[in-house]
Amino acid sequence: MKIICIGRNYLAHVKELDNDLPTEPMFFLKPETALLPQGMAFPYPDFSQKVHYETELVLRVCKLGRNIAEDDAPYYYDAITVGIDFTARDLQSQCKAKGHPWEIAKAFDYSAPIGKFKKISELKNPDDIAFGMKLNGYWAQQGHSRDMIFTFDCIIAHVSRFVTLQEGDLVFTGTPQGVCEVHVGDGLELFLEGEGVLRFVVK
Numbered sequence: 001m002k003i004i005c006i007g008r009n010y011l012a013h014v015k016e017l018d019n020d021l022p023t024e025p026m027f028f029l030k031p032e033t034a035l036l037p038q039g040m041a042f043p044y045p046d047f048s049q050k051v052h053y054e055t056e057l058v059l060r061v062c063k064l065g066r067n068i069a070e071d072d073a074p075y076y077y078d079a080i081t082v083g084i085d086f087t088a089r090d091l092q093s094q095c096k097a098k099g100h101p102w103e104i105a106k107a108f109d110y111s112a113p114i115g116k117f118k119k120i121s122e123l124k125n126p127d128d129i130a131f132g133m134k135l136n137g138y139w140a141q142q143g144h145s146r147d148m149i150f151t152f153d154c155i156i157a158h159v160s161r162f163v164t165l166q167e168g169d170l171v172f173t174g175t176p177q178g179v180c181e182v183h184v185g186d187g188l189e190l191f192l193e194g195e196g197v198l199r200f201v202v203k
């Protein structure tokens with residue numbers, strides 16, 4: 001399986017990082033080794049001094065597909081959760097400045113903790129999914145899927161033009177505003193429609 005991550009999908013977040021507004025979805029990949037096993041603490045990586053959290057809705061692909069039409073896209077994902085796209089922001093800035101790929105800043109081990117999945121068909125409000133993350137008990141990020149620049153279906157259609165989607169692949173759909181640093185000792189709790197789906201600590 002692979003993890004596909006969309007960058008720059010919420011206007012307020014594009015602005016907070018001073019990035020240009022995208023005209024089509026921008027994506028990058030994380031390997032399966034980026035998943036954080038259930039019950040494990042997130043080990044703060046020794047190669048970064050500035051690890052940011054990005055709280056994102058995560059889709060699970062349920063069917064093999066390539067070149068998927070936007071109208072057919074809903075048949076290709078059936079479950080959703082919330083995850084963190086951990087980013088070594090200091091390394092990412094260096095990579096960007098040199099025009100290098102970002103993998104060392106994004107694809108490192110345990111950089112993609114994900115919560116418990118929920119069936120899309122069981123969501124209370126599938127057209128505007130509320131999600132968020134509490135850091136040490138206080139809301140750090142809260143988002144709504146209606147604020148996405150590119151919809152789930154647009155993302156699935158776009159990505160599958162270039163990369164075949166396989167059952168079990170995960171799609172991180174971008175972070176809303178409010179990204180910031182984590183520190184050793186922090187506790188993170190992820191919420192989907194008000195329900196806790198994952199908690200873990202940074203060690």
Ligand code: ZN
Pocket residue numbers: 005006007054056085172174175
């Ligand atoms: Zn992200």
